[in-house]
Amino acid sequence: MVTQLLSPEDALLVEGLRAGDEAAFVAVMRMYGRGMLRVAEMYVSSRAVAEDVVQEAWVGVLRGIGRFEGRSSLKTWLYRIVANTAKTRGVRESRSVPFSSLGDGGDEGTVDPDRFIGSGERFPGHWAVPPQAWAPEGRLLADETLEVVEDAIERLPPAQRAVITMRDVQGFTSEEVCNALDLTETNQRVLLHRARAKVRSALEEYMR
């Protein structure tokens, strides 16, 4: 069995999907569905089209699961299928693929330049308005704060949103994200860093 290459958890899910086990399907959909939607959103113009793409991708998943050889983890395979489905759809929509640029900002810093001392002065580039400690810290993990985080993620450019979802919500490694989305290590990190910096900034506003 090729599925010996997979982790025990993945192997169980793959066996379940092949056997038509609804519980396995629901488990996979719950774990990776939202991330798949985020990936689809990178390549197409609207949420509605992205939802279509996820459905189409799942048809591909079910068709392909019998031949899935476990050379990558299940989640990487799933995300590659949705990325490819979305790219095809994006081309049909004649929407350009987003990685020629990294979404926004170019070489600009991720922290408001006004918060640093200017170049003409002593200690240029050091904090003029440093971040203050957040107190009480427990608030960071409160339910209302979760909404602030979700809103901030929702406002990100799609590529940043997909990468932060994969890395920080779904626990992909940087290598797994690069493989699933055909990104270079550097671009992956730039997208993740910009995304995190924006969410931090929204939290700073809120925790003040």
Place this chain on the structure above:
Amino acid sequence: MRLNRELACQEVVELVTAYLDDALLPDDRERFEEHLVFCDGCQNYLHQMRGTIAAVGRVRVELPAELQEKLLEAFRGWREA
């Protein structure tokens, strides 16, 4: 990446993700850590980025219910076929 002098805070904040991924070269990592020892602002920044990552980790991952329902129907259809 290669940094050849003392870091300014404005540079440190851009290196946080590389630092957390352990993707800085050993020398740069050392400079980054040296900077932090004397800089409360950057310590706070790093700490808040870690807090941000923890907060993001709690975000819901479920799909909208209608989409889940559609996917489930498609799955049942495939199983029957």
